[in-house]
Amino acid sequence: MDLSRRGFFKIMGATGAGLAATGRSAAAWESRAPEDAYGCLVDLTRCIGCRKCEQACQTVNGLPQPEQSFDDLTILDRKRRPDEKSFTVVNRYYSGKIDERDQLIPTFVKIQCMHCQDPACASACIVGALTKKENGAVHYDASKCIGCRYCMVACPFEIPAYEYHNPITPRVMKCTFCYERVAEEGKLPGCAQICPVEAITFGKRADLLALGHQRIKDNPGRYLDHIYGEKEVGGTSWMYLSDQPFEDLGFIQVPEKPLPQLAETIQHSLFSYLWSPIVLFGMLSGVMWGFRDKGDRHIDREGENP
């Protein structure tokens, strides 16, 4: 007991010292967010809940026809989530605001992948099938995917959906930010292009932030002074303006720190250049050498044998 305990403390001490050393020398975690990313600014005060964006998304991405027609607005009676057949959905919220005839005024909220600046899903993905592209899209490459679904665990917005009923080649399904349309054809994302009330503005993320803050400044009574997505999880490419508190509209509070930061910092400070496994290997070799043919002399049974 004695020897192993001393050995253990030696190891712990050395490990601690090693950790402290890398704490000082290891480069601090740095965001890998693209500098000139595109984004979309959704103005919830403009959205009329027509579901045209859902329809455009289905057409552009070749998704299956839904059972209920896009013209059927009764679907708004229940809250939906994006799934493997629809990358974006619009939900209706009544936040208690009423018009001059005492009718409740609805707020419509379009949800889709937020295309985070430092996406948790891309950090998590074991094979790098999910990547943050220079133009802002969080892109999924099914040819690399093994189907571990860690991206779905990691996503704070519960966006990636899975083809659970495909037994052999299921895919992770989520909004593509119309990556090819934007990158190769120079077009807008399907939803942004079709929106009849310009509730969705497509542009460079920096410009959209400036635009959003301008709208808030010009109409302080109309908007809350908060752009959801400006700082949330370190910033997202899709951002929202609202006149109602975001927490009443299905938006959750998330940390302002990019989600990959903690785990990546731990991983890289422990395992960059495999320094800690190599040090541990060396220490254990030393212990093994030092203890060869010596261990059993110290067996002390303290009369514990029955």
Added chain:
Amino acid sequence: MSHTPRPLRAKFWTPGVVLMAFLMAAGAVAIIARYIGGIGYVTNLTNARPWGLWIGVDVASGVALAAGGFTTAFVAHILSRHYYEPVVRPALLTAMLGYTFVVLGLLVDIGRSWAIWKPLIHWNPNSVLFEVAMCVMFYLNVLYLEFVPIVVEQYKGRVHLPGPLSGLNAPVEGLLKLLDAITGKLMWVFIIAGVVLSCMHQSSLGSLMLVAPTKLHPLWYTPILPLLFLTSAIAVGYPMVVFETTLVTSSLKLDPEMDILTPLTRFTVFLLGLYLALKVGDMVVRGTYVYLLDGTAQTNAFLVELILGVIVPWVMLVLPKVRQSRRGLFIACALIVGGVLVNRVNVFVVGYRPPISEANYAPAFSEILITVGLIAGLMFLYRFLVTYLPVLSGPKQEVSA
């Protein structure tokens, strides 16, 4: 060293083994269903709850409870305490089979089983899961290499394949000789590599959930989660050895080996105590004790894990009387094993609550069938291998014909 492991050579098809075979068959049917109808056909997994029973039990708990392999190798081969040699081979076999079944469980769980090799060429060094996968892959191979001497000891120079396979006798013999030469010279490398790889991925399994601060309940979400995973894995190593040794020796009527298990668990008093101190200290530092009495299912699961799984068995093991009693020792160690199992299930399933959809999850029947079938398969193979290979020490009591 009077210890001489040898093949059990006992009757194989006992009622217990038949039961295992039956459970394996049931699991196999469910696995076939999974590959016909998809994961969604046999599980209750959803977009909001992508990980369930299979990840919590088959993978995370499977890895943790295989920790007996590297912890016994550490004490017997790195610290040269050859006194503990008799438990090293059974623990190694358990670890080898445990990791094999972790990989089998993963194959069933991942959507594209055929693509499991892809992390070998598509690296994401930022991904915690990538590191875990690499370590598990290397460690599984290390475990197979560590097991080689047991096969060599039994069959080297005695390869005698039946009938049409007899032509392969010479090549197999050559392979054994080659493996024997490699492992004989390099075994120390594999033993140390096994400990290093284990420390790496046992801790990193805890880092997996650090990317999801909004989903994992604060009672478990802590930056020291990797340290807690590592210390609990190390602490559960010897209790797992006691648990399985007691089950095996009592069901096969072998020597109970209390003279080894009792001193072994004195390490556990210290190791489990360290885990307990870290866990309670973390709770105090982060102030998460405020949740303890809120009566939710998650909090209750945490209390079960902490009180029944750590505190009670730790107090039991502190008492020499318990350590010396076969029954007492078994109960304490079973509680520790159960506590680590509950902890892993809590971190990956119970404590996981997606805040937007608030979706709940309970495993489907066929999901449970697959997990049970895999565990039965592990036990079946264990029984098969100890029957024909020198793993267990020979029967010392009630020698039966």
